[in-house]
Amino acid sequence: MSSKGAAQTPLACPSAQPDMAGADVLGVMERSEDGKLRLSYVTAPVPVTPELLEKTGPVPPTEVLRFSAPCVESKCQHFDGSKCQLAARVVAGLGIDVSHAPPCKLRKTCRWHAQEGVEACLRCPQVTTHISVDDPHLKAVAGVG
Numbered sequence: 001m002s003s004k005g006a007a008q009t010p011l012a013c014p015s016a017q018p019d020m021a022g023a024d025v026l027g028v029m030e031r032s033e034d035g036k037l038r039l040s041y042v043t044a045p046v047p048v049t050p051e052l053l054e055k056t057g058p059v060p061p062t063e064v065l066r067f068s069a070p071c072v073e074s075k076c077q078h079f080d081g082s083k084c085q086l087a088a089r090v091v092a093g094l095g096i097d098v099s100h101a102p103p104c105k106l107r108k109t110c111r112w113h114a115q116e117g118v119e120a121c122l123r124c125p126q127v128t129t130h131i132s133v134d135d136p137h138l139k140a141v142a143g144v145g
């Protein structure tokens with residue numbers, strides 16, 4: 001069903017680069033009680049500033065933080081013309097990580113959620129944008145292997 005004349009809300013990428021237009025902090029990677037790194041989602045807008053990015057040094061900001069930004073669709077290597085293949089690989093290749101969809105300010109516009117539903121949210125917290133470990137499986141999911 002389409003709403004005639006209504007502008008479509010642009011979808012947002014939940015694993016964006018901090019220098020993308022409209023980037024905002026989605027969350028901070030934190031070690032959970034079970035030893036796994038998971039995203040702790042921020043609830044308010046956190047603008048991306050040079051000062052914020054400097055604070056993560058010496059590691060890349062994308063290893064410590066996750067950013068959202070408007071999806072650039074065909075300008076992104078993961079977009080196949082209709083779908084985000086990164087979201088598809090996350091759902092197909094990663095195990096469920098949490099028992100409930102995390103509280104997340106992005107949900108209404110998130111491309112991963114719009115495409116894959118709650119299955120993306122149940123896997124999302126374990127995703128880091130920058131993969132520093134030499135893990136062939138994670139790299140294959142990220143499309144950098």
Ligand code: SF4
Binds near residue numbers: 108120
């Ligand atoms: S996949 Fe779900 S939890 Fe992750 S950013 Fe999108 S809406 Fe939030």
